[in-house]
Amino acid sequence: MSRIPFEIPELPIRKIDRLLGFNATVALTDGRTISGFGRCILSLPVDPENDDSECDDFLDFLLDNGESEFIKEADIKSFRI
Numbered sequence: 001m002s003r004i005p006f007e008i009p010e011l012p013i014r015k016i017d018r019l020l021g022f023n024a025t026v027a028l029t030d031g032r033t034i035s036g037f038g039r040c041i042l043s044l045p046v047d048p049e050n051d052d053s054e055c056d057d058f059l060d061f062l063l064d065n066g067e068s069e070f071i072k073e074a075d076i077k078s079f080r081i
Contacts, residue, residue: 014057014073015073015076015079016038016041016057016058016059016071016072016073016076017041018079018081019038019059019061019076019079019081020038020039020040020041020059021038022037022038022081023035023036023037023081024036024037024038024079024080024081025079025080026061026071026076026078026079027076027077027078027079028071028075028076028077029074029075029076029077030075034061034063034069035063035064036061036062036063036064036069037061037062038059038060038061038062039059039060039061039062039068040059040060041057041058041059041060042057042058042060042070043055043056043057043058044056044058044070056072057072057073058070058071058072059071059072
């Protein structure tokens with residue numbers, strides 16, 4: 001039996017995964033900059049008003065002022081941990 005060589009491509013790591021569990025400053029695509037801690041990733045409906053809405057992954061981001069904001073991958077322009 002001969003071995004068949006193959007390579008497994010490295011998958012890119014999402015920004016929301018890199019922020020999980022870290023304090024960070026995040027520049028958002030809407031022009032705002034937020035600071036806080038990435039608490040957890042949740043799969044939530046894109047349109048909460050529609051029960052049949054498609055789901056997407058959101059990072060639950062605890063802001064420095066104690067409020068929480070859900071941000072998705074497409075919302076993040078850049079970040080600094």
